[in-house]
Amino acid sequence: MSSTSSGRAAGARDRDSEGRARNARPRDGLGRPLPYGADxxxxxxxxxxxxxxETVAEAQELLEAGRPFHAHEVFEDAWKSRPAGERGLWRGLAQLAVGLTHAxxxxxxxxxxxxxxxxxxxxxxxxxxxxREPHGLDLAGLVAWAQELAVAVESGTAAPVDAAERAPRLRRET
Incomplete structure (x- = not known):
């Protein structure tokens, strides 16, 4: 059996402690996989x-740090754990974070x-x-931010997108 430079067997799958397939490769700040062994x-x-x-505070910190992929993970946890009536909200917030990630x-x-x-x-x-403002979220502001950034990304006026610089404010500035 051959092995990779990380010592893993070629074709071996990463598994978590419960045996589920999980990619254990390190990732960069935008969630892109890096080679095994990289920082x-x-x-x-x-x-x-x-x-x-806690979700909003942690996601805001990650967004401001230029880590929208990681903020998406925080929103995804809320999407999966909050009551059914809130899941659409958290799913939408996760999509906004992934949109910023891709941009x-x-x-x-x-x-x-x-x-x-x-x-x-x-x-x-x-x-x-x-x-309009569940959990203190500025939903109207987030929708406007997303629409403006989508136009800027498509027109090229936002290229390259700096995730930290373009991070949204989840709560209205007071």
Whole structure:
């Protein structure tokens, strides 16, 4: 059996402690896989149940640090753990973070598409629930940010996208 430069058997799959397939390759700040053995950015633990306030605070820190892929993971945990009536909100926020991730990676089409999809999901959730600022979130501001960034990405006026510089404010500035 041959092995890779990391000592792993060629064709071997990374597994977590429960035997599920998991990619253990290190990742950069935008979530791109790096070669085994490279120094990467610490990954967000999966399946963490946080309060909405903890979710928003942690995601904001990650966004401001230029790590929208990791913020997406935090939103995804909320999407999976919050009550059914809130899942559309958290899913939309996760899509916004992934849209910023793709835009920062230079994926113009994917970035713009996900920014618009996330904005639409947030807008739809707001229309369905009538809530405008759940958990202190500035949903109208986030939708406007996503739409503006999608246009800038497609037109080339935002290239290259600096994820930290273009990070949204999740809560209204006071």
């Amino acid at each position: 990467g950015v610490a990954r967000q633990p999966e399946g963490v149940v946080r309060t909405p306030a 920062a990676r230079g994926n113009v089409t994917g970035g713009a598409r996900l920014l618009r999809r996330g904005a639409g999901a947030v807008r739809e959730w707001t229309a369905d629930t009538g809530e």
